[in-house]
Amino acid sequence: MAAPVSPSPPVSPSPAATADLAATPRRHLPPVARALLGGLVVAAPVVLIGILILAFAPGYQVRVAYAGFVNLILVVALQVFMGNSNIGSFGHSAFVGLGAYGVAILATPLAAKKLSIPNAPFGLADIALDPTLAAILALAVVFVVAVVSGLVICRLAGIAASIVTLSFLIIVHGAFIHYTDLFKGAQAFFGIPTVVGLPGAIAAAVAVIVVARLFKDSAAGVQLRASADDILAARAFAVDVRRLRFVAWVISALIAASAGILYAYFMGTVIARAFYFQQVFLTLAMLIMGGMRTVSGAVVGTAILTIGLELIRSLENGPTILGVQLPEMLGLSGLTLGAVIVLGMALKPNGIMGRLELDEILARWLARPGAR
Amino acid sequence: MDYLVQQIVNALAFGAEYALLALGLALVFSIMGLVNFAHGEIIAIAGYAVFFAVGLGLGSPIAAVLVAVAMGPIVAVAFERVAFRPVRNAPPTTGLLTAFGVSIVVQNLLTLFVSPRPRAVSVFGPLNQTVFVGPYAISSLQVIELAVTLVAIAGLVVFLNRSLLGLAIRAAARDFATVRLMGIRANRVIATAFALSGLLAGIVTVFMLARRGSVEPDFGAAPVIKAFVACVLGGFGSLAGAAVGGLMLGILDVAILVALPQKYGGLRDAITFLIVGGVLVWRPQGLLGRTVELGDKEI
Amino acid sequence: MLVVEGLTVRYGPIVAVRAASIRIAAGEMVALIGPNGAGKTSLIGGVMGLVGATGRVAFDGRDVARLSTEDRVRLGMTVTPEGRRVFAGLTVGENLRLGAAIRADRRGVADDTERYLTMFPVLKERLGQLAGTLSGGEQQMLAIARSLMSRPRLLILDEPSLGLAPRIVARIFAHVAELKATGLTLLVVEQNIMQALAVADRAYMIASGEIRHEGPAAALRADPHLVDMYIGG
Numbered sequence: 001m002a003a004p005v006s007p008s009p010p011v012s013p014s015p016a017a018t019a020d021l022a023a024t025p026r027r028h029l030p031p032v033a034r035a036l037l038g039g040l041v042v043a044a045p046v047v048l049i050g051i052l053i054l055a056f057a058p059g060y061q062v063r064v065a066y067a068g069f070v071n072l073i074l075v076v077a078l079q080v081f082m083g084n085s086n087i088g089s090f091g092h093s094a095f096v097g098l099g100a101y102g103v104a105i106l107a108t109p110l111a112a113k114k115l116s117i118p119n120a121p122f123g124l125a126d127i128a129l130d131p132t133l134a135a136i137l138a139l140a141v142v143f144v145v146a147v148v149s150g151l152v153i154c155r156l157a158g159i160a161a162s163i164v165t166l167s168f169l170i171i172v173h174g175a176f177i178h179y180t181d182l183f184k185g186a187q188a189f190f191g192i193p194t195v196v197g198l199p200g201a202i203a204a205a206v207a208v209i210v211v212a213r214l215f216k217d218s219a220a221g222v223q224l225r226a227s228a229d230d231i232l233a234a235r236a237f238a239v240d241v242r243r244l245r246f247v248a249w250v251i252s253a254l255i256a257a258s259a260g261i262l263y264a265y266f267m268g269t270v271i272a273r274a275f276y277f278q279q280v281f282l283t284l285a286m287l288i289m290g291g292m293r294t295v296s297g298a299v300v301g302t303a304i305l306t307i308g309l310e311l312i313r314s315l316e317n318g319p320t321i322l323g324v325q326l327p328e329m330l331g332l333s334g335l336t337l338g339a340v341i342v343l344g345m346a347l348k349p350n351g352i353m354g355r356l357e358l359d360e361i362l363a364r365w366l367a368r369p370g371a372r
Numbered sequence: 373m374d375y376l377v378q379q380i381v382n383a384l385a386f387g388a389e390y391a392l393l394a395l396g397l398a399l400v401f402s403i404m405g406l407v408n409f410a411h412g413e414i415i416a417i418a419g420y421a422v423f424f425a426v427g428l429g430l431g432s433p434i435a436a437v438l439v440a441v442a443m444g445p446i447v448a449v450a451f452e453r454v455a456f457r458p459v460r461n462a463p464p465t466t467g468l469l470t471a472f473g474v475s476i477v478v479q480n481l482l483t484l485f486v487s488p489r490p491r492a493v494s495v496f497g498p499l500n501q502t503v504f505v506g507p508y509a510i511s512s513l514q515v516i517e518l519a520v521t522l523v524a525i526a527g528l529v530v531f532l533n534r535s536l537l538g539l540a541i542r543a544a545a546r547d548f549a550t551v552r553l554m555g556i557r558a559n560r561v562i563a564t565a566f567a568l569s570g571l572l573a574g575i576v577t578v579f580m581l582a583r584r585g586s587v588e589p590d591f592g593a594a595p596v597i598k599a600f601v602a603c604v605l606g607g608f609g610s611l612a613g614a615a616v617g618g619l620m621l622g623i624l625d626v627a628i629l630v631a632l633p634q635k636y637g638g639l640r641d642a643i644t645f646l647i648v649g650g651v652l653v654w655r656p657q658g659l660l661g662r663t664v665e666l667g668d669k670e671i
Numbered sequence: 672m673l674v675v676e677g678l679t680v681r682y683g684p685i686v687a688v689r690a691a692s693i694r695i696a697a698g699e700m701v702a703l704i705g706p707n708g709a710g711k712t713s714l715i716g717g718v719m720g721l722v723g724a725t726g727r728v729a730f731d732g733r734d735v736a737r738l739s740t741e742d743r744v745r746l747g748m749t750v751t752p753e754g755r756r757v758f759a760g761l762t763v764g765e766n767l768r769l770g771a772a773i774r775a776d777r778r779g780v781a782d783d784t785e786r787y788l789t790m791f792p793v794l795k796e797r798l799g800q801l802a803g804t805l806s807g808g809e810q811q812m813l814a815i816a817r818s819l820m821s822r823p824r825l826l827i828l829d830e831p832s833l834g835l836a837p838r839i840v841a842r843i844f845a846h847v848a849e850l851k852a853t854g855l856t857l858l859v860v861e862q863n864i865m866q867a868l869a870v871a872d873r874a875y876m877i878a879s880g881e882i883r884h885e886g887p888a889a890a891l892r893a894d895p896h897l898v899d900m901y902i903g904g
Contacts, residue, residue, distance in 0.1 A: 088465050088472075152649050155656045159407050159464055160604045164652065167601055167645035174642030281476055288469060331483035334476055341473025345466050346458040536772055539765050543758040549721070550756040555744035555773035555821060 031217055039213035041359035042296050043206040046072070049303070050202035062198055068306035069201035070263045072299065074279070075286045076205075076212050077255035079298040082287065084221050085245045086228035087158050090280050091149070091165030092256040094172035095142055097275030099260030101176065102138025104189045104270050107131045112191025119181045131195045135261050139254060146253035154245040169280065176272035188271045196265040204262055208255050212295045213357070215251060220244050282309075285337040288344045291351025296358040301351065305340070309333055377508040379630055385514035387622025388521035391615045392576050393599035394606065395528065396569035398614035401603070402545040403565050405464045409471035410451055411599070412592025413478035414570055418443040418577040419587035420486060423493050436495045437578050444574025445567035452566045460562075475593070482589040489588065496582035517579050524575060525615065528568070532611075537564045545609070598625075598641075605648050607661025616660055621648070672697045672856050673718070673748075673825055678726035680710070680717045680880075687713035689880045690726070695825065700847075700857040702871035702888060704864045710880040711860045712753050715829055719743055719750050730825070745773050747824030753833060753860075755814040759803030763794055763813055766802050770820030780820070787816040790846065808839035815846065825856045832863040844870055868892040 046069075053065045074096055081089050105113075105120065106129045118125055129137070149168055153161050176183045183189070215221045224244040264270050282305070290301025316332045344351065356364075393411070400408045421443040422436050430436060455474045459466050500513040532538035540561050544551045552558055573592075580595070581587065598621060603609075606617025624647060628640055651659070673695040680688040688710040695701045705711050717724030720740040728736045735743050758766050767787070771780045788795040791812045797805060802813060811831055818826055828847065832840040844866045851857055851870065861867035868874055868888045876884040876891070884891070 082465075086463070086465055088468050152653050156604075156652060157608070157656075159401075159405075159468065160608050160652075160656075160658075162407070162465075162468060163600045163604050164649065166597060167649065170597070171642040171645050171649075174639055178636065178638035178642075281472075284469065284472070331480035331488070334480035335484060338473045338476030338478075338480060342455055342470055342477060345462070345470040345473065346455075349459070349462060349466050536768065539761060539769055540772070543761055543769060546760055547756055547758065550752060550758070551769070552740050553719075553744060553750055553752060553756075554769050554817075555741050556769070557739075557741045 032214070035213045035217035036210060038357055038359040039210035041362065042213065042299060042357060043209040046205050046209065046299060047202060050198060054198055064310060066198055066201055066266050068302060069205050070259050071283060071286065071306065072205050072302040073208050073259035073262065074256050075283050075298040075302050076208050076295060077252040077259065078283055078287050079292060079295055080212050080215055080255060081248045081252035083292045084216060084224045084248050088162040089165045090162065091168040092252060093275045093279045094169045095146065095253045095256035096260035096279065097172060097176060097272065098142050098145060099138050099257030100264040100270045100275065101183055102141055103131065103134045103261050103264050104192050105182065106137055107134035107193055108191045109193065116184045116189050116191065117182060121181060131193055131265060138261060139257055142253055142257040143250065146250045150246045150249040154242045154249060173272060173276050183272065186272055188269050190269040192264050192268045192270065194266060194268040196262055201262055204258060208258065209295055209299070211255070216295060220247055224248060281334065281337050285340045289340050289351055291353035293350055293355050294353045294357045297351045297353035300353055312336055374508055378510055379626055381510045381514050383623045383626035385517045386625050387619035388517050389576055389579055389595065390599055390602045390622050391618030392521055392524060392572045393595055394602040394614035394618040395611060396572040397599055397603050398609065398611050399565045399569045402609045402611065403541055403548065404460065404562060406456060406467040407464065407471060409468065410474040410478065411573060412596035413475050414444055414447045414573040415577045415580065415592030416478065416482060416587070416589060417447045418574050419493070419581055419591050420482065422495065422581060423491050423587050426493060426495050433496055433498055440577040441571060441574040444570035444577065448566040448570025448573065449563050452562060479589045490586040491588065492586045493581050494585050496578065499582045513582050520575060524572065537561065541565050601645060601648055605651060605658055607658030610660050613658055613660035617658065672731060674729040675718060676727040678714065678717050678724055678728065680713045680722055680724045687880055688717060691877065691882045693875050693882065695856060695858055697856050698854055699873065700851045700859065700871045702867040702874040703858060703860045703877060704867055704874055705877035707862060709877045711877055712829055714877065715750060715827055715860060719748060744821065749818045749821050749823035749825070750827045750829060751814045751818040751831065753829040755810045757802040757810050757813050759801065761802055762799050763802055764798045766813055766817050767820050770817035773821055783820055783822065787819055790849070791816055807835050808842070811835060811843055825858065827858045829860045830862060831859065832861060832866060840866060
């Protein structure tokens, strides 16, 4: 039995605990397996909620849940970049849009496509690919964009980088709105094959959570977090901070693009407005509420705000409560999001989950003295 | 030739506006490391203040100017006291996100309690007339903008170089702790920087109202994003960099407007940002930014 | 003038200063000597309110433990920080002006400026120069002059000899002796024990966060076991 060599919480190594693998599995697993297991533990509640919704929820709520899963994937993407590099990003919604438009352009059947973008360049109006192939190609394009943008962004100091991610968002959105031949401008691009349902979204969410955990606990992830805290010390250890940020940027971009692809393949329609500031506010608020430092934070924040906002949105439309007609209150949901961000930063900057992942909390709880 | 002169004045006027905004941002960032995303909301609130003042019977443009220019510092200092002080010593990302949150809250409050639709403000109409400088016809508003900006920047320079608080702000940009050792209260220094930043924002509010004739909840958002990019272009944290960056961005903006064929007009912002991105590839620290090697002793 | 009792400074779980007590009477010059990492600067930090500390700190009989750093400075406690910390982007003259920030008497400030420029002629030469371009020794003199501009009742010098050549250090301490002769109360924190003990009245020795020894400077200097105490830390 190898000696415990992990950064897990200090546990008194009494013979009983050491001998009992089942009680503290993590101390004997190599980091990759530990991260994998951890990712699955974090994903478990997500799967559970998904199954409950599939089993019991009416159609409308399935749509809300699907949107929630798409947001979850985007928030996880944000966590991969922001949580590890400590740099705020406003640009990931651009990747969501690129993924969504990518499959919209490639996979929409010819008849519908001719109605949307008859003058598409490169003969794109005349091809309609199989959805899986379209998704892969879209991801390839996003990869290229991520590499190019990453090369610029990752050389900049933290704040400057954040501002440039904002410019990036505006640039991409501008392309969506004004390159009408390819993107259909500000109008809805419809007719995309609806080939994915909630089960697909759940599976994707699980996959993405595991990937995020694997990155976080990988050498690259650990080094990146360390360098975010003390860049000079990290460089003294030959850690190339720029390269690590770049890797985080590209991985998170691909995850964000997957969210867009899933969105397109469920809704059947995409519109540029959906990938702009509203989405940025929402997903940032979710990440901040749950806690930037952990993947679990992304999950928790998304869950709470998805449910909370549904409730608030019903208030926004001026519902009748106990026979009293409330006025329309546009802006209430935006107000809530803003308040979440401000209060979160002032009171609990590390969010609800703080620094520990769900599985780490579980491990500590299981290993507490007297537990066995 | 007329067109050329008009566009040059146009470029300078936009450059002046961005420079004032960028200076406001740089003042706050240089002493606290705070990226004040809520700067645009200072402008919006000042704009709505003018709207309400006019609604209450205020007729003269001069009085309206005073309202805007007074509201700017008040709102800025209020933001600092309420939202930014709790996160004063937090890492920069926290401050940035807080400011972002404040921005969202304010915009939505304005939407909720005033209106999501634009409200007309025409009190500055008289400022916007055609005047003749020599044989060339240009907008009086732009001439006024340029003049006011020059005066404002000169005033700022004098303040930062002659007054005690100005010196303190400059010193605090590099070493806040030692400024406190001089017995100068940190809150005073920070409030002053915010007030100055609000004052500059108030001036820009007047320009924007004069140009657009209306105010709406996201009034300040777009110009402030440009101002941020101007700061990054000029060298983040440097006041001179902010001014230069603002001017350059204004010139770039108008140059692209002129060069771009009509149908691509909407891509203006995107192309401007792309060009800035290109500059940053060549010079990541910005035009006037210093490359500070980590671990360098102070010069 | 200054009474510190049971001062403890903690950085998280690390105790940098443990129940330290020192006293300084008006007009005295006291040296606080100790090796690197002994807790000297943390102690000063606690006295000035720059770092959180528990224990009693009284200045002129008044309890200052609850006051902010700025308020303590306004009472007359001034620190010339370790590493000098002149305002590099400002000129010598502007640095001095900031030093006098808490004073309202312009005449007095002008007189003092003239006095210290005479005391440190090199500063007069470089009045319009950026402080960051001065040499180490010149910066030290500027830092001291800047502290003096606030008309302190107690001047704390934190490692004035740090990073300076011996010849310059001797000059600095000559100035310190000059200041003492004017009746200024001084606390000098130093690793360079010989220079500090040569000018001080009394000395405290600190090691590993604790005050280990106290006594008249002359006695300490003549003590053959000094080195043991110092290194034995």
